[in-house]
Amino acid sequence: MPVSYKTRVLSQQRRLVPNLLRSILQALEDARRPMRDSELISVLGINYRRNDPEFQRQVRLNLRDGVAYGILKRQKNYFSLRTRRLGELMATLAPPSTSSHHR
Numbered sequence: 267m268p269v270s271y272k273t274r275v276l277s278q279q280r281r282l283v284p285n286l287l288r289s290i291l292q293a294l295e296d297a298r299r300p301m302r303d304s305e306l307i308s309v310l311g312i313n314y315r316r317n318d319p320e321f322q323r324q325v326r327l328n329l330r331d332g333v334a335y336g337i338l339k340r341q342k343n344y345f346s347l348r349t350r351r352l353g354e355l356m357a358t359l360a361p362p363s364t365s366s367h368h369r
Contacts, residue, residue: 283314283321287328291337291347300346303329 283289293309294301301309307325311317329345332338339348 283316283324286310286324287332287337289313290325290328290332290345294338294345294347300341300344302343303345306345 289310290306293306297309303326306329307317307322310325311321314321329338329340332345333340337348339346
């Protein structure tokens with residue numbers, strides 16, 4: 267007897283955004299100013315073509331992790347880069363199978 271799963275719901279909940287922290291750091295570097303979480307969600311939503319609640323949750327989680335790791339600084343609801351060694355940081359976040367350090 268086949269078992270039915272709610273795969274539609276699960277796939278939406280578990281659709282992880284690839285390289286999201288890297289994209290957040292890049293967006294902050296490009297802006298050259300602190301940004302609110304809602305601004306980052308808007309900018310990243312355009313790049314990833316997503317604006318669903320799960321995407322927004324993942325952006326906020328990555329922002330919180332970035333602060334916890336000491337990569338990002340949060341003042342009120344504005345996020346900024348904590349370090350000037352962004353190139354080095356970006357290289358460590360690059361996917362291991364690609365040579366993105368030549369971008």
